[in-house]
Amino acid sequence: MCFTIFNFIRSLAIASGALNSPILFYEVKIVTYVLFLAVALGMAFGFFWMTVTIPTANLEQMASAAANTAFTIDPFLNPDASPF
Numbered sequence: 001m002c003f004t005i006f007n008f009i010r011s012l013a014i015a016s017g018a019l020n021s022p023i024l025f026y027e028v029k030i031v032t033y034v035l036f037l038a039v040a041l042g043m044a045f046g047f048f049w050m051t052v053t054i055p056t057a058n059l060e061q062m063a064s065a066a067a068n069t070a071f072t073i074d075p076f077l078n079p080d081a082s083p084f
Helices: 002-016 022-073
Strands: none
Touching: 002 022
């Protein structure tokens, strides 16, 4: 949303002639590149964050299930439980 607003304001400034100075134009251009990069990195991090949570939850569930099974079946750790 902020990126859309920034591009709209930048487009209005260019169309109105407010960025006639080459130095000011390059400064706005640098800010635009930094904003593009920040948005891309933010989206990539968000995608990574959302996709990693599913396998992590599955691995944690498998690990806890394996730990509970090993504890209840192993007669040395729990003499009352027997696999037979």
